[in-house]
Amino acid sequence: MDNILNAVADCILKAESILFIAGAGLSADSGLPTYRGVGGLFEGVLTQEGIPIEEAISNKMLQTRPEVTWKYLWQIGAACHRTKFNRAHEVIAQIESWKPDTLVLTQNIDGFERAAGSKNLIEVHGRLSELYCVNCSYRTTAEELLAGYSKPMNLPPKCPVCGGLIRPDIELFGEHHMSSSEETFKMLDNATIDLIFLIGTSRDYPYITKPLYKAHGLNVPIVEINPAETALSEIADYNIRSTAADTLDKLWSICEKRRGS
Ligand SMILES: [Zn+2]
CATH class of the missing domain: 3.40.50.1220 (TPP-binding domain)
Structure with missing residues (x-):
C-alpha cells in the first residue's frame, strides 16, 4: 500500500x-450514508407512504403531492446539515x-x-441547500428559509413573494x-x-x-x-x-x- x-x-x-x-x-x-442520488439514504426501503423513495423524491411526486417529496427532502437536508x-x-x-x-x-x-x-x-x-420558487424568480437558501432545518414547519415551504411552491435546486428522480x-x-x-x-x-x-x-x-x-x-x-x-x-x-x-x- x-x-x-x-x-x-x-x-x-x-x-x-x-x-x-x-x-x-x-x-x-x-x-452521511452513501446514497444513490438523493434517495439512497433510504435506498431499497419503502417510505411510510408505502412507495419507493425514488418515487417519493421524483419530479412527478413534487408536482402531485409536494408534501410527500418535501418530507423526505427535509430528512436528507437535516442529515446533511447535522454533518460537515x-x-x-x-x-x-x-x-x-x-x-x-x-x-x-x-x-x-x-x-x-x-x-x-x-x-x-x-x-x-445541484446543491440541496439552494432553493427556488417554481413560479417566480425568488431564490434563497435552506439556511435562510428553513432555518437550516432546525425547526418544524408546514411542508411544502411556500414562496414568501408569490405563494408558489419552493423546491431545491437539485436533480430529482425523473429529471435532468x-x-x-x-x-x-x-x-x-x-x-x-x-x-x-x-x-x-x-x-x-x-x-x-x-x-x-x-x-x-x-x-x-x-x-x-x-x-x-x-x-x-x-x-x-x-x-x-x-x-x-x-x-x-x-x-x-x-x-x-x-x-x-
Ligand atoms: Zn414565487
Missing part, C-alpha cells in the same frame, strides 16, 4: 491540472490552492466541497439537472487534465466516462479511491482500496514532506 501511495504522491507532485471526480463515498467519512465536510474535502481544497487548475466534478448534493473551499466546482446534481452546469462542463472540455482521481463513485454515467476514456487514451494516470471494486476500477492505473479521508490525508502528508525536502 505504501508503494502505491508513494507512486500516486509522485503523480500529484508532477501534475498541474488534477480532476477529482467524486461520489457519495467522499461524504461517507462525514457520517471531512478531511478528504479539505485536502482536495488544499490541492486546489496549491495547483489552481484543479477541478472537482461531484455527484454529491451536500455542498461539502464548496464549504471546504473548492472553487472550480461542477456540481452535476445540468442546466447550471453547462458553462462548467465547457471548462472541463477545455481543460488539459494530467491526473484524475475517482473517489467513492461507482456510477458509469457519460459525464464521468467521457473525461475518463479521453484521459485514458492520452495516458493520463487515473487513481481510484474506493473501499470496494467498481465498474470503473478496470480503467484505473492505481486502485486504492480504502476510504477517502484516510487516503487523501496520507497522500497530502507525503506531498508535504517531499515539497519541504
